[in-house]
Amino acid sequence: MNDRDRDDAGRARSARPRDAYGRPLPRGARGEDRVPDDYTAPPEEALAEAQRLLDADRPFHAHEVLEAAWKAAPDPERELWKGLAQLAVGFTHVRRGNAQGAQALLRRAADRIAAYDPAPYGIAAVSLAAHARRMADRIEKDGLAAVTDADLAPSLS
Template sequence: MNTRDRDAEGRARSARPRDGLGRPLPYGAPGVERQPEGVVRSPAQTVREAQRLLDAGMPFHAHEVFEDAWKSAPGAAAAPLWRGLAQLAVGLTHAARGNPVGGARLLHRGAAGIEGLDGRPYGVDVAGLVRWARELAGRVADGGPAVDAAREAPRLAGGLE
């Protein structure tokens, strides 16, 4: 008997509530509203929504917004930006969950993925985010305590504040 949770399309998807960092909670526990999947947003809407979630200390949810942009972006030109930003957000998620190895690895991977992008695509401060990611990855990899996701949230359009 298959008792896995399924979404409306029949795909396996846990119905357990999640906390702000995307960790599953027990069934029936209050959780954070999930980001709907497959939402097509303009680049500006993507940056605004992801920034809102990052500022709220919910980088896992921001990662899902970037993932939607990555999967729905027309052509391949914007994919490296959205994929790299998704990796930065999930790196922050792991760092905030107390997983320094995974956090540092994903922060470095995301930084490497966006590092060569020209200018400020969609207003995103690529150079500032690369600096932020590498600095945070270094602190996390050195075995520091789990980070506060809201306090460490980057400014997508302006690097660190």
């Protein structure tokens, strides 16, 4: 028998509580508030919420907001939003101590985001892409200890 959490459509969903960096906690533990699975917001609001979450050192939660924006975005913007979500996942890997995962996601994010110049909604695509590449290179050279808290909360716009 599969005891995995499922939504009404049968898709796997984890109802387990999560810590500040999105790691699952034991059932019944008190975790962080989650971004609802059905979260939707206009792009400007999603950016503001993602920025608030990054500034509060909650990159996993920022990723969830950006992922929702990516899934709702029109086709011409999807890769940008996917890149922004990957940027937040890269930051999550930093916080979880996964240097290889951080490097990989930061580089993927940079490649996607850099393609948008100019970017819609005032997104600072060029500087975000450069920031992600610099971080990935620094992690590769000097390890996760080279990452500062400020590195994990860049201005999205």
